[in-house]
Amino acid sequence: MDRLGFLELMEELLEVPAGTLNGNECLRDLDNWDSLALIGFMAMVNEQTGIILAPKVLATCQTVADLMKLVVTSDRDSVV
């Protein structure tokens, strides 16, 4: 998954208009980033890439870009 594709999927997940996100957003400032969105994010990543993200790793992410790194680099350390 590339950067643009990732941001489009995040916008769909968070129900914000297309082109809204650039990656620098703090997750805690996003109204719709909650426990349901976190599970939706895990499902989205799993569906698109087959990766099962570890919630402990997700909990360390501060920004949209932090989430992106987990997916775009497909870092095996982040896979449960």
Next chain:
Amino acid sequence: MASSRIENVRLAGVASAVPGPALSVSEDARFPADEVGKISASTGVHRRHLAGNQCCTSTLCAAAAESLLAGMAIPKDSIDILIFVSQTPDYLLPATACAVHGRLGLSPSCAAFDVNLGCSGYVYGLWLAASLLQAGAKRALLLVGDTISRVVSPSDRSTALLFGDAGTATVLETSVGAPPIFFELGTDGSGAEHLTVPAGAFRRPSTTATGQRREREGGNVRSDEDLFMNGGEIFAFTMRTVPMLCKTLMQRAGWSMDDADAFVMHQANRFMLQHLAKLMRLPKEKVVMALEDFGNTSSASIPLALSVSLADRLRTSTTKLVMAGFGVGFSWAGATVEAGPMTMPELVRVGSEGWEAE
């Protein structure tokens, strides 16, 4: 995974019981209406039946058992084994199975014991009962249910709008020539902390402090005697485990996707079931969803789904079922069963007079 192939045992009947009338989650006043709507849209739970503080799991299971035994017209003294699977027993001791044995008036020659399991508990119970029947018993009564709402904080949005209560009864019996039942079971105890009631038993006995509700992550309010659920960890666990469980089972049974008539998974929540169905490429019409009016009923969810979604089919014809229970423990168990025709009584609704009489 532990594997078993059971010969000459059949499911003879399933009955389910729920307490009182259904209560709508939209009536919950503790969370804003838009938040309730959002959670409900994701979980698929719109109504639940809640036990309140008077109704025990055993009450619901006994009502289901009475209905089933009457429907099957079998004598009570023909029951060799009574297994009660629940995380919400009547007492620390004795075993609730013994108390229910007395209430149902079963024979003194009937073995009775409890098993503490939740989401995987129904399939575990089938496996235990079937294994004991294969070892020489003739007929088993499996009671499975929970009143999880009684350990849920009403101010914890991760659990408060999800769970419902139910009790079920299943009769298994020896039947020469019955199609084989395949079981797969497993455990990952490293996940025990992710779905737990941390205090109130013997590791952390109940104290004033453990009973005190306070604010936790995400503004959720609960005590250490309330149910804690880490939804993310459970979701990751199910993605790791359930597709492989179902694949292994179907390979062992020699079933293709076309062969299976219905996939009856633990009714955890709609979002999870839809994602698992997508991962496994299951035909949508074969994936049973029975959450809307009952919520996640823990150990009871698979037999309750049989009662409310497949009863007509199971009464009249043989149905190839893939069952998968997964969750608290972490524990999982799956089975392929060719079930029916069998006795499937109507859903029993236990009013408050039913539990006050005990």
